[in-house]
Amino acid sequence: MTESPELKTTPLTELHEQLGARMVPFAGYLMPVQFPLGVLGEHRHTRAKAGLFDVSHMGQLRIDRADAAARLETLVPGDILGLGAGRMRYTQFTDEIGGILDDLMVTNAGDHLFVVVNAACKDADTAHLRGTLGDAVTELPDRALLALQGPSAEAALAALAPEAAAMTFMTFRAMDVAGVPCLVTRSGYTGEDGYEISVPAADARRIAERLLAHPDVEAIGLGARDSLRLEAGLCLYGHDIDTTTSPVEAALTWSIGKRRREQGGFPGAARIQAEIAGGTARRRVGLRPEGRAPAREGAEITDADGQSIGRVTSGGFGPTVDGPVAMGYVESGFTGDASEVRLVVRGKPMPARVARLPFVTPGYKR
Amino acid sequence: MTVKYTEDHEWIRVQDGIGTVGITDHAQEQLGDVVFVELPEVGATVARGDASGVVESVKAASEIYAPVSGEIVAVNDALADAPQTVNSDPAGAGWFYRIRLSDPSQLDGMMDEVAYKAHAGA
Numbered sequence: 134m135t136e137s138p139e140l141k142t143t144p145l146t147e148l149h150e151q152l153g154a155r156m157v158p159f160a161g162y163l164m165p166v167q168f169p170l171g172v173l174g175e176h177r178h179t180r181a182k183a184g185l186f187d188v189s190h191m192g193q194l195r196i197d198r199a200d201a202a203a204r205l206e207t208l209v210p211g212d213i214l215g216l217g218a219g220r221m222r223y224t225q226f227t228d229e230i231g232g233i234l235d236d237l238m239v240t241n242a243g244d245h246l247f248v249v250v251n252a253a254c255k256d257a258d259t260a261h262l263r264g265t266l267g268d269a270v271t272e273l274p275d276r277a278l279l280a281l282q283g284p285s286a287e288a289a290l291a292a293l294a295p296e297a298a299a300m301t302f303m304t305f306r307a308m309d310v311a312g313v314p315c316l317v318t319r320s321g322y323t324g325e326d327g328y329e330i331s332v333p334a335a336d337a338r339r340i341a342e343r344l345l346a347h348p349d350v351e352a353i354g355l356g357a358r359d360s361l362r363l364e365a366g367l368c369l370y371g372h373d374i375d376t377t378t379s380p381v382e383a384a385l386t387w388s389i390g391k392r393r394r395e396q397g398g399f400p401g402a403a404r405i406q407a408e409i410a411g412g413t414a415r416r417r418v419g420l421r422p423e424g425r426a427p428a429r430e431g432a433e434i435t436d437a438d439g440q441s442i443g444r445v446t447s448g449g450f451g452p453t454v455d456g457p458v459a460m461g462y463v464e465s466g467f468t469g470d471a472s473e474v475r476l477v478v479r480g481k482p483m484p485a486r487v488a489r490l491p492f493v494t495p496g497y498k499r
Numbered sequence: 500m501t502v503k504y505t506e507d508h509e510w511i512r513v514q515d516g517i518g519t520v521g522i523t524d525h526a527q528e529q530l531g532d533v534v535f536v537e538l539p540e541v542g543a544t545v546a547r548g549d550a551s552g553v554v555e556s557v558k559a560a561s562e563i564y565a566p567v568s569g570e571i572v573a574v575n576d577a578l579a580d581a582p583q584t585v586n587s588d589p590a591g592a593g594w595f596y597r598i599r600l601s602d603p604s605q606l607d608g609m610m611d612e613v614a615y616k617a618h619a620g621a
Binding site for chain 1: 531532534535537553555556557558559560579582
């Protein structure tokens with residue numbers, strides 16, 4: 134085990150080690166990459182029943198300010214003013230040239246906004262938010278974040294918090310879970326129905342153990358989290374999206390509300406509005422290699438004649454698809470469904486086709 | 500019959516001048532679930548230490564290095580449809596290829612099971 138003293142831990146680190154996890158450094162944290170079930174087994178278990186993920190490394194913030202939504206809209210292209218109480222939304226922090234600084238979830242918790250950002254970006258995001266919202270921004274380092282994902286997630290959480298069953302996708306409720314006050318959203322990043330549960334750090338282990346005691350729930354590591362989100366067609370920051378990609382190139386235009394598209398008022402609006410109106414030279418697409426060889430991040434994408442048309446940004450084996458899957462950026466002439474391309478794997482061009490995302494049918498409870 | 504091991508966690512079992520090559524139990528455990536194996540062409544000639552195949556787990560791709568020099572005389576085609584055999588039986592049905600040794604003396608300096616176990620920290 135490679136345990137560096139400078140790596141941060143979460144309230145569940147000890148539990149992971151006791152469950153036999155293989156721990157790895159990730160975004161400055163010591164995190165479980167897999168449990169004894171293994172990545173394939175964990176992936177399949179999550180799609181068949183339910184998986185419990187420790188995502189406490191992600192940044193949790195609250196914003197307490199009457200004009201929080203209006204001010205946040207100056208940093209993101211998502212419609213935050215139009216986000217009703219008890220609802221949440223996916224959006225991105227954009228920069229002045231329309232690149233993506235990070236992607237995030239914003240929840241209207243009624244009297245404040247609750248924000249979840251990526252672990253690797255959280256210090257920069259916090260500073261970025263404070264630049265606009267000042268000391269109304271509070272970090273919540275004393276909270277753990279658990280994701281419970283899969284078709285059995287509702288039954289498993291409802292056993293500890295009955296009102297969770299009535300929630301629909303992308304909604305929020307503050308509720309007691311096993312007697313502990315928690316912030317619960319019906320959301321996740323696996324393509325499955327499920328919840329993310331923000332828990333006081335001191336109670337995190339007890340709640341995790343209660344959830345794991347449900348016969349359908351297994352602990353799941355970052356390895357399966359990655360293959361699940363890839364099959365779900367969801368972007369991983371720093372891989373599929375970064376400051377060199379705009380939300381329109383990244384095929385995230387759906388996350389920009391109609392009012393925001395018309396009015397702008399977010400960083401990089403001029404470029405993003407122009408791209409929505411006139412298209413982009415390249416776009417993120419799904420890719421299905423025709424053989425069994427996975428094409429990984431960085432693989433070159435070419436046309437049938439060997440001309441370079443883009444690069445794979447995420448790729449691997451999709452256990453539910455039962456074959457290799459990938460995402461990448463291709464030139465605009467190749468974005469159509471079933472377009473023929475080649476993925477260069479170890480110097481060899483492998484035939485592949487552009488595929489609709491997601492690769493699996495989502496189980497979201499609408 | 501002689502079984503030898505490389506520092507890169509391949510094993511080679513030699514009988515009558517033909518070596519069967521695979522990866523060790525330690526290696527498959529480190530790799531995790533194997534989802535794809537790329538094997539060399541039968542008839543290809545490889546030198547000791549050459550990349551002579553690829554084993555891909557859910558997490559990453561790893562090269563298989565030829566433990567000895569020689570000619571590939573057979574490959575385990577069953578791995579195309581059942582790559583997980585590398586996990587379930589790495590020292591048996593999960594073999595990768597058979598090689599006709601061009602220089603059997605290359606085996607002399609290689610680790611035996613006891614030395615390999617010490618190397619792998621088992």
